[in-house]
Amino acid sequence: xxxxTAIIAANGELFDAYKVFNIATAAAASExxxxxxFTFEGLNLIHKQAFxxxxxxxxxxxxxxxxxxxNVPEIPELIEMAQELGVKFIACQMTMDVMGLxxxxxxxxxxxxxxxxxxxxxxxxxxxxxx
Amino acid sequence: MIETAHIVxxxxxxxxxxxxxxxxxxxxxxxxDVLEVLATDKGSTADIKAWAAGSGHAYLGTETEExxxxxxxxxxxAQAEVKKEIPVIDLAAFVKKMQxxxxxxxxxxxxxxxxxxxxxGALHIPLNEVEARxxxxxxxxxxxxxxxxxxxxxxxxxxxxxxxxxxxxxxxPGMTDWTKQTMKRGNES
Numbered sequence: 001x002x003x004x005t006a007i008i009a010a011n012g013e014l015f016d017a018y019k020v021f022n023i024a025t026a027a028a029a030s031e032x033x034x035x036x037x038f039t040f041e042g043l044n045l046i047h048k049q050a051f052x053x054x055x056x057x058x059x060x061x062x063x064x065x066x067x068x069x070x071n072v073p074e075i076p077e078l079i080e081m082a083q084e085l086g087v088k089f090i091a092c093q094m095t096m097d098v099m100g101l102x103x104x105x106x107x108x109x110x111x112x113x114x115x116x117x118x119x120x121x122x123x124x125x126x127x128x129x130x131x
Numbered sequence: 132m133i134e135t136a137h138i139v140x141x142x143x144x145x146x147x148x149x150x151x152x153x154x155x156x157x158x159x160x161x162x163x164d165v166l167e168v169l170a171t172d173k174g175s176t177a178d179i180k181a182w183a184a185g186s187g188h189a190y191l192g193t194e195t196e197e198x199x200x201x202x203x204x205x206x207x208x209a210q211a212e213v214k215k216e217i218p219v220i221d222l223a224a225f226v227k228k229m230q231x232x233x234x235x236x237x238x239x240x241x242x243x244x245x246x247x248x249x250x251x252g253a254l255h256i257p258l259n260e261v262e263a264r265x266x267x268x269x270x271x272x273x274x275x276x277x278x279x280x281x282x283x284x285x286x287x288x289x290x291x292x293x294x295x296x297x298x299x300x301x302x303x304p305g306m307t308d309w310t311k312q313t314m315k316r317g318n319e320s
Contacts, residue, residue, distance in 0.1 A: 026147040026178075029154040030185050072145040081151060 003027075006122035007036045008130040012044030014054040014067075014075070019131045020045060021078040027127070028085035036082075037118035039092035042131075043099070046089055046106045051075050083109055090118055137259050141170045142199060149175045150182050153204070157188065162207035165191065165286055167258075170200045179204065194282040203286060217276075217288035219303045225275060226309075236275045237268070239287045240306070248310060250277060261287045270296050277302040277309075 005027040009020045020036060028034045044050040054075060056063055073081070083089070089110040091103070096112065103112050111117070122128055139156045141149035149170045157166055168179060176193050179202045183190040189208035194201045220228075228234060229250070236253040238245055245255045256264050258278070268274060274296065276284035281303035288299045 022147050025151055029147065029151045030182055031154075070145045071143050073148060085151070 003030075003032045003127065004121070004125040005032045005034045005127040005129070006118070006125035007034065007128075008118070009036055009038045009042035009045055010040050011131060012041030012050070012054065014056050015060070016042070016131050017045045017051070017054050017075045017078075018072070021075065021082055023129060024087050025078060025082050025085060028082060028087050032127070034082075034085075034087040035090060035118065035121045036087060037090045037092065037115075037122075040095050043091060043095055043101065043106070045075070046079065046091065046110060047101075048105060048107060051079065051107075079107055083107075088121075137164060137166055139166065139168045141168060141172070141175070143171055146172055146174055146178065148172075150178050153179065153182065153202075154186075157186075157204070157206055160206045164206045165258075166204050166206065168200075168202040168204065170202065171198060173200075175200060175202065191286055192282050194278075194280050196279060201282075203282070217285065217292055217299050217301050219281065219285075220275065220300045222302055222304060222308050225277075225300075225302045234275050235269070235272045236277060236302075237287070238277050238306075239283050240278050244279065244306075248306065250306075250309065253277065256287075258283045258287055261290050265291065265294055265296075268296070271298075273298040273300065275300050275302055278305050279307050281305045 005024070007020060007024055009016065024034050024036055038046055044054060089107070090113045091106055091110050093112050093114050096102070103110070137160070139152045141152045144152070149168060149172050153166065153168050160166060168175070179193075180190045183204050187207055189205040191203035191205055193203070236250050238249050238253040238255050239258045239261060241257055242255075249255070254267070256267070268291070274291065276288050276299060278284040278287075281301055284301045284305060288301050291299050
């Protein structure tokens, strides 16, 4: 009954993080095999420092209160949950090279790979999403 | 709500937490167990339904009490199995019958609900204890099951029917209408 969900995370603001991790955890909780490919600004979402304080989109700062009221989980908590559920994180090697980032800057348990690593997984995916 | 093995409390949690918690709890149950998920996230009904269908569990239904959604899911049960329903008796007909004869009535709600108000003479066996306490009931007697709306009593009835109780009736809609239209607490004998 396993399905595959392949997600590309290419943007790095708070809304993007929720879109990516909510879908990823929900899919994993539904027994999907899930891989997320983090590329360009998407790398912020798994960057140890950056993910603590992801910005709200310009002009949407007033939603901070709404996030608190709705009791949505914090991003680090969602990441931990995603990993517990077996979601695989692939950080884009090329972006890391461009930005001068090392693997140690990211949360533990990620893989570093290129587009082909992701495509190998995604070609058999039932659901493919880009955020 | 003490039976942690069969109840997930996801009240106050936003998507996707109710589903994540549900999945975690479901893993620890055995096929046929019924899990009750408490949630306040209004999207959780549709999510739980979809999740259950996708993972091979049977969604039994949702009961709403004071803004809390109670979702019921049966582990690893094909949809066909839950179609089975036990006969129902209308609350008014039940009340009339009660006045005519001594009935065996089982209230399957939680302790605090039972304490707040219940049908006089009702035996209290919360839904999660029904399986374990079946031997307190007589298979030969007609048993009237009651809860708040008829949902939990319906599930209890299926449980009993599976275990050889052939004379089980579900009182519908249950205590919610009892409180409104029939006897108030002061009338209990």
